[in-house]
Amino acid sequence: MTPHNPFLAERNRDGQWVRLCYSEAADRADRISQALLDRGLSLQRPVMVLSGNSIEHALLSLGAMQVGIPVVPVSPAYSLLSSDHQRLKTLFELCSPGLVYVSDHDQFARALAALPLADTEVVAGDRSGTAPGATPFSDLLASRRQQP
Structure with missing residues (x-):
């Protein structure tokens, strides 16, 4: 395993492969870690993920976990198929997330x-374009991890 070997891959909306190597993923996870710390996320204010698997989901999870912030992945069915979203509301109240992706x-x-x-x-994935009231995922990548 070398830093330039593929780590994550997914198809974009055009059907083209998007790949991320280990070193790119580590750098992005570090940036996300700092962004989450800058936002005051913690054990008491975790990250909630409503979407399915993606590179962004993986990077957000890695960034949160490496600084001890819990990640609450929620089945997309609770968001997309429910008519009243009661299970989603209950999960939200139980974990009190500081950020929802x-x-x-x-x-x-x-x-x-x-x-x-x-x-x-x-936080809306970069596939969303401009989403009113939402932070673009790319903003999380703008942070630089502070070294201890």
Whole structure:
């Protein structure tokens, strides 16, 4: 295993492969770690992920875990198939997330509208384009991890 070997891969909307090597993933996870710490996330204010598997989901999870911030992955069915979102609301109340990630803001808009998000930052995947009231995922990558 070398730093330039493939670590993660997925197809984009055009069907083309997007690949990330180990060193790129480590750098991005470090940046995300710092962004989460800068936002005051903690054991008491974890990250909630409403979307399915993706590179962004993996990087967000790695970034959170390496600084001890829990990640609560929620089955997309709780957001996309539910008519009342009661299970999602219950999970939200139980974990009190400081940040909720969705891969596609439009796709998860109904679920987000059902949640009391006043004190919670919504981060939308870069596939979303500009999503009103949401932080683009790329903003998490703008941080530089501070060395101890």
